[in-house]
Amino acid sequence: MTRYRLQLRHPSGVTPIHVGDGVLSDDSSQLEDWVLDRRVFVISSPTVLGLHARVLAPLSERAATWNVLEVPEGEDAKSLEVAGSLWEAILEAGGKRDSRILAFGGGSVGDLAGFVAGSYMRGIDYAQVPTTLLAQVDAAIGGKTAINLTKAKNSVGLFHHPQRVVADTRLLRTLPREELRSGLMEVLKMAILSDGELFVALERDLEGLLSGDAATLSPVVAAAAEGKISIVERDPTERNERMLLNLGHTLGHALEAGLDYRLLRHGEAVGYGLLFAVRLAEKRGLSADTAGRIRQLVDRFELPKLPALEVDTLIEFMGRDKKIDEGGWRWVLPTELGSCEVVSDLAREEVEQALQAFLTELS
Numbered sequence: 616m617t618r619y620r621l622q623l624r625h626p627s628g629v630t631p632i633h634v635g636d637g638v639l640s641d642d643s644s645q646l647e648d649w650v651l652d653r654r655v656f657v658i659s660s661p662t663v664l665g666l667h668a669r670v671l672a673p674l675s676e677r678a679a680t681w682n683v684l685e686v687p688e689g690e691d692a693k694s695l696e697v698a699g700s701l702w703e704a705i706l707e708a709g710g711k712r713d714s715r716i717l718a719f720g721g722g723s724v725g726d727l728a729g730f731v732a733g734s735y736m737r738g739i740d741y742a743q744v745p746t747t748l749l750a751q752v753d754a755a756i757g758g759k760t761a762i763n764l765t766k767a768k769n770s771v772g773l774f775h776h777p778q779r780v781v782a783d784t785r786l787l788r789t790l791p792r793e794e795l796r797s798g799l800m801e802v803l804k805m806a807i808l809s810d811g812e813l814f815v816a817l818e819r820d821l822e823g824l825l826s827g828d829a830a831t832l833s834p835v836v837a838a839a840a841e842g843k844i845s846i847v848e849r850d851p852t853e854r855n856e857r858m859l860l861n862l863g864h865t866l867g868h869a870l871e872a873g874l875d876y877r878l879l880r881h882g883e884a885v886g887y888g889l890l891f892a893v894r895l896a897e898k899r900g901l902s903a904d905t906a907g908r909i910r911q912l913v914d915r916f917e918l919p920k921l922p923a924l925e926v927d928t929l930i931e932f933m934g935r936d937k938k939i940d941e942g943g944w945r946w947v948l949p950t951e952l953g954s955c956e957v958v959s960d961l962a963r964e965e966v967e968q969a970l971q972a973f974l975t976e977l978s
């Protein structure tokens with residue numbers, strides 16, 4: 616079985632990232648050493664614990680103490696109340712500066728656990744064991760942590776890199792197809808951004824990937840993770856190049872917010888965002904052939920139908936996106952497969968018209 620050993624160099628050190636089918640149980644990741652004789656706090660969701668808690672049993676035997684802290688499913692975990700209850704529980708159970716937090720779950724659990732680890736006693740060490748595809752290829756990598764405010768997602772957070780990331784693709788077997796689809800859309804984003812070969816692999820293997828087959832998923836997870844690593848290494852705090860990762864997210868975030876974060880998964884919203892970016896890019900010279908290949912691949916994901924939405928509502932949510940600064944809107948648009956540009960000279964009217972036409976075609 617192929618295992619992939621990657622690493623992310625960042626301002627506070629190096630994070631080893633292990634990817635593969637069964638990589639958690641063979642301990643090539645040395646997580647057992649990382650927990651040895653420490654007070655360990657595992658943060659996880661009921662679903663993940665119900666399905667996979669036993670894979671952590673060997674680790675629990677090495678720790679000095681092992682506390683499992685359960686948090687709500689999905690976005691409900693990323694609140695100040697939940698973070699506060701975790702700080703209190705960790706303190707109550709004797710958590711010290713050398714204690715360790717293990718994030719065991721999807722991106723929601725990872726974002727919350729990283730935030731709690733980054734702020735508890737001014738920062739303690741944590742590791743990520745991501746259990747969704749989206750978290751394995753994206754959320755667990757790069758050191759961004761966050762909780763949500765009532766009206767603004769991910770608005771409070773800090774950069775705090777995990778000491779290890781162990782992405783075991785075997786854990787993805789239990790992931791519902793819709794969650795796999797959501798994660799694969801981030802893989803597709805990465806392929807359009809920086810890896811034409813990855814795009815071809817998606818065209819070839821999409822069905823196997825959507826079925827959660829660990830052997831098919833492993834090289835694709837590793838390639839997407841490598842893509843993210845190389846962009847984050849060049850721009851760790853999102854001052855310039857890391858903005859490329861926003862491909863498909865300008866409209867994607869507005870769709871999620873416009874639908875109250877309930878009707879579309881993150882990757883599904885990004886799928887519509889990618890289609891819209893292709894539309895804008897075609898007007899600036901993206902070839903019809905490349906645009907067609909991207910559209911055909913997104914079609915094969917069979918995204919859920921988009922409910923009726925007003926252009927004005929979406930434009931307003933786009934204006935609130937925290938990635939828009941005083942300089943105005945910036946769009947990430949594909950120029951060819953494996954390459955994108957950041958564009959800031961699109962007139963608002965042009966975007967409004969294109970969005971109206973896009974929504975009309977979809978209805």
Ligand SMILES: NC(=O)c1ccc[n+]([C@@H]2O[C@H](COP(=O)([O-])OP(=O)(O)OC[C@H]3O[C@@H](n4cnc5c(N)ncnc54)[C@H](O)[C@@H]3O)[C@@H](O)[C@H]2O)c1
Binds near residue numbers: 661689
């Ligand atoms: N920090 C970053 O750089 C970054 C990047 C992208 C996304 N995110 C964040 O990630 C979050 C989304 O993460 P997500 O898509 O992983 O969703 P999620 O964490 O909300 O998980 C979705 C559901 O899948 C369940 N689940 C997790 N693993 C499972 C498994 N192996 N089998 C069956 N069910 C499983 C979870 O319990 C949950 O109910 C968002 O909050 C987003 O803001 C962060």
